[in-house]
Amino acid sequence: MNLLPFWSLSGEARELGLVVGVLIGFGFGFVLERAGFGRATKLAGQFYGTDMTVLKVMFGAIVTAMLGTVVLSGLGLMDLRAVADFATSSTFLWPMIIGGFALGVGFIVSGYCPGTSMVAMASGKWDGLMAVVGVIVGQVAWTSIEHLPAVARLQNGSDLGHVYLYDLLHLPPKVGPAVVALAVSAMAIGAFLGAQKIQEIVRRMVALPADTGSPSTARLVFAGFAAFAVVGLATVAVPTGSAASQKQAGALTPLQLARRVLDEPWKVRVIDVRPMAECAASRVPGAECVPAADLAKLGLADANGARELILVGGAGATAVPAAAAAYPGRIAMLAGGFPAWASFALTAPEVPAPGAGPEALENYRLRAGIAAAMTGVKAAPPPPVPVGDPGAPKKKSGGGGCGG
Amino acid sequence: MKRDPDKFWNPYLAGVALGLVLLASISVMGMGLGASGASLRMGVAALGAVAPAFVERTPGLARAWNHGSPFDFWLSFEVLGVLLGGFVGAYTSGRLKAETLRGPSFPKGKRLLLALVGGIIMGAAARVTRGCTSGQALSGGALMSVGAWAFMFSVFAGGYATAWFVRKEWR
Numbered sequence: 001m002n003l004l005p006f007w008s009l010s011g012e013a014r015e016l017g018l019v020v021g022v023l024i025g026f027g028f029g030f031v032l033e034r035a036g037f038g039r040a041t042k043l044a045g046q047f048y049g050t051d052m053t054v055l056k057v058m059f060g061a062i063v064t065a066m067l068g069t070v071v072l073s074g075l076g077l078m079d080l081r082a083v084a085d086f087a088t089s090s091t092f093l094w095p096m097i098i099g100g101f102a103l104g105v106g107f108i109v110s111g112y113c114p115g116t117s118m119v120a121m122a123s124g125k126w127d128g129l130m131a132v133v134g135v136i137v138g139q140v141a142w143t144s145i146e147h148l149p150a151v152a153r154l155q156n157g158s159d160l161g162h163v164y165l166y167d168l169l170h171l172p173p174k175v176g177p178a179v180v181a182l183a184v185s186a187m188a189i190g191a192f193l194g195a196q197k198i199q200e201i202v203r204r205m206v207a208l209p210a211d212t213g214s215p216s217t218a219r220l221v222f223a224g225f226a227a228f229a230v231v232g233l234a235t236v237a238v239p240t241g242s243a244a245s246q247k248q249a250g251a252l253t254p255l256q257l258a259r260r261v262l263d264e265p266w267k268v269r270v271i272d273v274r275p276m277a278e279c280a281a282s283r284v285p286g287a288e289c290v291p292a293a294d295l296a297k298l299g300l301a302d303a304n305g306a307r308e309l310i311l312v313g314g315a316g317a318t319a320v321p322a323a324a325a326a327y328p329g330r331i332a333m334l335a336g337g338f339p340a341w342a343s344f345a346l347t348a349p350e351v352p353a354p355g356a357g358p359e360a361l362e363n364y365r366l367r368a369g370i371a372a373a374m375t376g377v378k379a380a381p382p383p384p385v386p387v388g389d390p391g392a393p394k395k396k397s398g399g400g401g402c403g404g
Numbered sequence: 405m406k407r408d409p410d411k412f413w414n415p416y417l418a419g420v421a422l423g424l425v426l427l428a429s430i431s432v433m434g435m436g437l438g439a440s441g442a443s444l445r446m447g448v449a450a451l452g453a454v455a456p457a458f459v460e461r462t463p464g465l466a467r468a469w470n471h472g473s474p475f476d477f478w479l480s481f482e483v484l485g486v487l488l489g490g491f492v493g494a495y496t497s498g499r500l501k502a503e504t505l506r507g508p509s510f511p512k513g514k515r516l517l518l519a520l521v522g523g524i525i526m527g528a529a530a531r532v533t534r535g536c537t538s539g540q541a542l543s544g545g546a547l548m549s550v551g552a553w554a555f556m557f558s559v560f561a562g563g564y565a566t567a568w569f570v571r572k573e574w575r
Contacts, residue, residue, distance in 0.1 A: 020432060021478050021482040022484055023485060024428060025483060025485020025489060026488050027425040028482070028485065028489060029485060029491075029493065030492060031422045031425060033493030033499070034493050034497065035418035035422070036413075038493070038499065040506075041505050041574060044573075044574045046563070047566075048575075053418075056416055058419070058541065058542065059419065060415070060416050060422070060423060061422035061423035061426055061546070062423065062542060063423065064423020065424075066545075069431070069546065072431060080547075083430060084549065086434055086435070087435050087436045089544070089549075092534065096551045097555070097558045098532065099529045099530070100559045101561055102528070102529035102562060103529035103536065103555075103558075104558065104564075105562045105563070107537075107563050108522070108562075108563045108570055109518050109525065110519045110522020112522075113439075113537040114536040114538065115486065115537060115538040117523065118486050119486065119494075120505075122486075122490035123500050125505055126503070126504045127515055127516055128519075130520040131523035131526075132523065134522060134524040135523045135527040135530070137524050138523060138526060138529075138530075139444040139530060140444065140447040140448060140451055140465070140527075141524070141527070142528035143444060143465055143468060144465050145464075147464055155531070163550045163551075164550060167550075177548065
């Protein structure tokens with residue numbers, strides 16, 4: 001998946017990963033400084049139309065990295081969706097819109113964003129130091145109120161899961177990212193030209209000297225973007241084995257499946273591929289009954305890949321049917337198939353013996369809760385935990401409580 | 405090499421350079437760039453040193469606290485690199501100087517206060533958005549996350565909506 005996934009390794013490789021982290025950070029900080037991002041007065045110019053550097057550098061960086069990842073994944077060197085699932089957060093639409101607006105307010109008030117304030121601090125700017133301190137204080141303060149219901153509602157609403165621009169297009173999995181990258185490149189070049197025009201007009205209005213930059217350099221960079229966008233599209237034709245055949249289907253335990261079905265049913269699409277009669281008799285809540293032979297009719301290859309596809313088969317089913325393997329999103333198989341589900345979620349667990357350890361009791365409560373939720377039958381309560389003196393009920397000293 | 409504090413890289417070339425750093429981070433580490441994540445861990449570690457009881461009984465803080473030392477965290481090393489890179493960049497360009505950047509007629513104390521207040525707003529917002537302009541807009545944007553793009557346009561909207569009210573800070 002990644003060329004060198006240090007992050008998941010331990011021991012020496014992890015230390016090497018941390019060294020690479022310092023090197024990557026060094027490049028990040030150095031480039032930001034040289035672009036002028038260590039100076040609040042230059043950054044702020046973006047919001048007064050006098051200096052469009054922020055837009056140019058940010059969009060330039062996004063387009064460059066986007067084209068790079070699209071070409072790498074087109075050549076089969078990277079699994080774009082898997083990398084993105086790991087490297088990005090899921091889309092919390094409204095929190096991101098509201099929080100983004102607030103972050104923009106903080107940006108123009110402080111003159112920095114969190115990353116550039118660190119560069120400013122490192123280059124001796126007192127205002128940069130204050131912004132760094134502010135970001136730390138703001139984060140800690142907000143984190144300490146995150147558990148309040150009103151805050152949690154704001155912060156965790158509209159969770160759409162991992163959804164990408166190419167998911168919105170309903171294109172074949174290999175074509176989508178390349179098309180989006182091409183469109184974003186074209187949009188960015190348009191934005192650059194428009195921003196340059198605005199900057200010229202505003203600078204003339206406020207009597208600042210013109211700053212045309214270097215038109216030949218701009219043309220060169222734009223031509224480079226166009227060339228790589230075309231290369232990205234061309235890789236669609238490269239027969240690297242489609243994304244589908246490279247993709248490994250994960251295996252879910254019945255407990256993991258129960259958690260998803262109960263906690264986040266909108267993030268999964270469960271398909272029961274057993275014969276229709278068996279599925280009709282009993283199935284995982286929310287599952288669609290589609291016998292394996294009929295899977296092709298669903299057109300999964302062209303479906304939106306935002307939800308995880310979970311396949312439930314018979315006891316021995318481990319291979320993902322070809323018609324499902326073309327699904328653009330993540331795919332998982334229920335380990336042990338429906339029989340494993342039935343014995344886990346549809347059967348009341350053994351009541352633990354009196355005096356069982358807290359772990360056994362906790363496990364029992366979980367299993368009983370799942371079985372009750374899935375079958376509608378309440379399980380027996382677990383045996384009480386023996387306390388010091390079982391004979392005499394404790395009498396509270398003093399009053400207290402509502403009846404006090 | 406002549407040091408000229410007023411000379412910056414061409415913004416398009418700087419963008420490509422930044423994009424290559426980001427691409428290296430994504431392809432080598434499988435992660436994007438970040439900034440605000442490390443601040444939280446540092447802040448919680450500092451708070452935990454003076455008020456451990458408060459940290460332990462506050463769910464969000466306790467979670468960050470239980471992740472361990474901020475020095476056992478990839479982003480902290482990346483941020484250390486950012487500080488070094490920023491320092492070297494400023495030193496070699498002649499911009500390394502203790503000063504407070506502000507508009508010509510804006511008082512220094514007020515500028516420092518606004519930098520702090522803006523930072524606090526950004527810190528809180530970065531929690532709501534699961535990342536700041538580095539982690540969310542740059543990294544998420546390059547990987548085409550829908551939320552990252554919504555975030556990015558919102559940041560610009562917030563900046564432009566407020567710019568008029570703080571114009572004296574800058575000119």
